[in-house]
Every structure is written in structure tokens, then in C-alpha cells.
Amino acid sequence: MPKLSILVGTMYGGALDAAEQVKPLFEQAGYTVAVIEQPSVADITDSNADLALFCVSTTGSGDYPGNFVPFVRNLHDQSPSLTSLRYGLIALGDSSYGDTFCGAGRALDALLADHGATRLGERLEIDAMETFMADDAAIPWVEEWIIAQQLEVA
Ligand SMILES: Cc1cc2nc3c(=O)[nH]c(=O)nc-3n(C[C@H](O)[C@H](O)[C@H](O)COP(=O)(O)O)c2cc1C
Numbered sequence: 001m002p003k004l005s006i007l008v009g010t011m012y013g014g015a016l017d018a019a020e021q022v023k024p025l026f027e028q029a030g031y032t033v034a035v036i037e038q039p040s041v042a043d044i045t046d047s048n049a050d051l052a053l054f055c056v057s058t059t060g061s062g063d064y065p066g067n068f069v070p071f072v073r074n075l076h077d078q079s080p081s082l083t084s085l086r087y088g089l090i091a092l093g094d095s096s097y098g099d100t101f102c103g104a105g106r107a108l109d110a111l112l113a114d115h116g117a118t119r120l121g122e123r124l125e126i127d128a129m130e131t132f133m134a135d136d137a138a139i140p141w142v143e144e145w146i147i148a149q150q151l152e153v154a
Pocket residue numbers: 009010011012013014015016056057058059060061062063065092093094095097100101102103128134
């Protein structure tokens with residue numbers, strides 16, 4: 001079975017919740033799914049890790065959540081080629097923070113692109129001002145994403 005890693009960056013658990021809620025959708029589509037709460041670069045550079053979903057919230061002033069900081073630091077330091085990585089990105093934020101809305105997700109997207117990774121589809125940005133439970137937005141988006149990107153393997 002192909003593998004899908006869901007890499008989570010979260011402060012208060014909303015992004016982790018969303019990851020756990022979408023996990024069965026990928027299982028139904030034929031994947032072995034790992035929800036990774038302490039992501040490492042190896043999770044996206046291993047030979048069988050060519051599809052990933054990032055679920056990342058923003059804290060501070062457009063900053064990465066604490067659990068996600070080592071991943072980003074190591075990505076900068078190791079600077080691996082990610083040309084075989086295809087990924088989706090769910091960014092959680094709050095538009096009341098203005099310019100830094102979904103800042104971590106947006107920065108991550110740019111960082112992955114810099115390393116040659118290919119985003120499948122558009123980034124989902126979930127605004128806490130509009131959506132109380134992130135999974136309410138994440139579940140329909142993932143259902144659509146699986147269809148639109150023809151990810152079903154079962
Ligand atoms: C201290 C603090 C700082 C935040 N800073 C930002 C920010 O700069 N930009 C943004 O879009 N959202 C910001 N948020 C909102 C969170 O990203 C949003 O509530 C998100 O849903 C939290 O997800 P989590 O539960 O996975 O951490 C901040 C929230 C807190 C509590």
C-alpha cells in the first residue's frame with residue numbers, strides 16, 4: 001500500500017485534530033497513513049515518502065508552532081532536494097492577525113517550493129474567525145483534493 005504522511009504543526013491541537021479527522025479519508029483511498037506530531041526531514045526524504053499532507057497552524061506573529069520549528073530548522077540546514085515530493089497544505093490561522101494570517105503555512109509552502117517539491121492543488125487556508133472547528137473545513141477539502149488530484153489507489 002502506498003504511504004501518506006500527515007505532518008502536523010500545532011500549538012493548541014486544532015491542526016492535529018484536523019489531521020486525525022482526515023486520516024480515514026486517505027485510508028479509504030488506499031493509503032497507509034501516518035499522522036506525525038514531531039515531524040522530521042526524514043519523513044519527507046525517505047524513499048517511499050513521496051506524498052505528504054501538511055497541517056500547520058500559525059502562532060506568535062506569523063510563526064511556526066513550537067513542535068514544527070525543528071523540522072523547518074533542519075530543512076534549512078540540510079537543504080535536501082525535494083523534487084520527488086508531492087504535497088498538500090492545510091494552513092490554520094486567524095484573519096484578525098492581519099498580515100500574518102496563515103504566515104507559517106505560507107512560509108512553509110514557499111520553503112517546500114524552494115526545495116523543488118510540488119504542491120498538488122491550492123493551499124487550504126482555514127480562518128478561525130469563520131470556522132470554529134478546523135476539521136469542518138478540512139474534511140470536505142480533502143475529499144475534493146483526493147478526487148481532483150486522482151489520488152485514489154484502492
Ligand atoms: C498567541 C497566538 C498567536 C497567533 N498568531 C497568529 C498569526 O500570526 N497569524 C494567524 O493567522 N493566526 C494566528 N493565531 C491563530 C491560530 O493560528 C489559530 O487559532 C489556529 O486555529 C490554531 O491552531 P492550533 O490549535 O493547531 O494551534 C494565533 C493564535 C494565538 C493563540
